[in-house]
Amino acid sequence: MRQMEAPTPAMPDAEACWDAFLRRDRGLDGRFVGAVLTTGIYCKPSCAARHPRRENMVFLADPQAARAAGFRACLRCRPDEVGRDRLAVEAAVAFIAAAETPPSLEQVAAHAGYAPHHFHRLFKRETGMTPAAYARSLRTERLKNALEEGGSVTGAIYEAGYNAPSRAYADAERHLGMTPSAWKDGGREVVIRYAERATSLGPVLVAGTERGLCRISFDEDVTDLRQRFPKAEILPADARLEGLAAQVEQLIDDPARPLDLPLDVCGTAFQQAVWAALRAIPPGETRSYGEIAAAIGKPGAVRAAGTACGDNALVVLIPCHRVLRSDGSLGGYAYGVERKKALLEREKRA
Template sequence: MPDPEACWDAFARRDRAMDGRFVGAVLTTGIYCKPSCPARRPRRENMLFLPDPAAARAAGFRACLRCRPDEAGRDRLAVEAARALIAGAETPPTLDEVATHAGYAPHHFHRLFKRETGMTPAAYARALRAERLKAALGEEGSSVTQAIYEAGYNAPSRAYADAERHLGMTPSAWKDGGRDVEIRYALVPTSLGTALVAATEKGLCRISFDEDEADLRRRFPHAQIWPADARLAAMAKQVAALVDDPAAGADLPVDVNGTAFQQAIWAALRAIPPGETRSYAEIAAAIGKPGAVRAAGTACGDNGLAVLVPCHRVLRSDGGMGGYAYGLERKRALLAREKKG
């Protein structure tokens, strides 16, 4: 359960993603509601936050007839049951099979599952298989073909299509340290120090500080790594300008590998308006996983596109700076520049 102030903030925003995670009980009316309840909000001092409807009932409160908070808990359990079914299946189950297992009509459960997880049941199954493929490709002695079938794919063609989407490379390239992938790089002077900017033919794959060609080669030991061409030089110039004015944003192509969870976190980071910040808890809640605060912090740390994917906009819940891969002084500087803008 989030801390009371995070709960109050979720109620104030009527955050549907927090439904089923806790309830708010109103001391003056004796009613408990889910966070997204459309009713008028009571004063903060009249709110008590409890972990679930059972705790609210035990404390003498009754369920709101408008938002029906007890159903949110049932919805959450149904989605968890569906996720377990998908994770345990050798081949992805159909929507009808998932919905029947959860006890809902297919069309209704499709919307419910997407609301809770941020993706449809079919997309969730594909993401799970892609993550299994990534893990299998990393096993010592495992061939690409063996990894594909161990991950639950019936045919290599589907595996390659998913891998292009989720890993940023084909399975063979990922397995072999980027073999046959061409990466161009530039070391660019910026007002916050020298930045490494690197890209494949698809888009930027690395923006970092305090790294050089040797670091890039360690990340992709079998890739073909070359100095910048005109295309990358133009992108590197935009990255340098972004360091000076991070609020300006930049429409640059990217090619990064990451799990479905990481990609969701990075998308949530890019959705933070310039000049604003979010807590790690808010980022986790934004992708429908409010209990994954620590994992959200790890995904922020795994961000390979500094400044472009603005992980510097994430703070601790108490307002503290938290961490930053390239030093807190750079993080403070980027935040200060955005506020001035």
């Protein structure tokens, strides 16, 4: 799986750092530390300790700078371990990617130098996925790429690292929403139903398979859907999809509304981690692309995180509108900045 890498984001300004401490923002752990002048202790942003007064706090780029300035590490949040944990997760990701077959949790944890149960929690906290889920998604992505390159379906299955076709078909049904042969052939034998709704922010296309929603988009229609899946059977909505479309319309009016709708979207392990991080942003709050990259354990992959946001197939439901540029400006949005602004304003009112 190839990812575009960008330089590590610069340390936020002092006020942004203070805001991160007030929010106890785990996504910025490792980007800087806060040092308390009255106690001589430095902490990571997510530290659960009581906050000091603003005038008693200074911010430094990393633990080394804090120690050089005479501060000592907090024994509660252990800020020195953040870098070690992220290096361990990066090493585990590389180990999983290099393995011909998905390694066990014990093998991954041993490679990283941690106890299995502790590393399971650590890996999920940093990436939004368990090691096993990451390995499955990576293998499914290899299968998808092998199918797109041509050749036989059976050859693609074994090239992706599967020992048997049955496991490949089960994974493909879960992650691709269709069998390997259907994916290779433009959605052949897959039924996708659609509804077009007139919403307060403009026309919306809502489409789904029997498994769940596969597309929510502004300013698209059934023609666009057929271009995405040229060999799928595209049908008007049945009662089930009409019900889902009605809930999507309500969500556009009230994007802070909690909804748990069935999904059927495919993506790389990296994309799925980004989308999980987006859904974890509370309504009314925003994050920068750098914060999203840091939250999934890839602080250098800021541009790749932005690309994953742009690849989001479920507008509003996966709230990519909650991501801003590092300077706080709205940045881009696939369906227009005015819609992004309107969604954010509706969430803040709610």
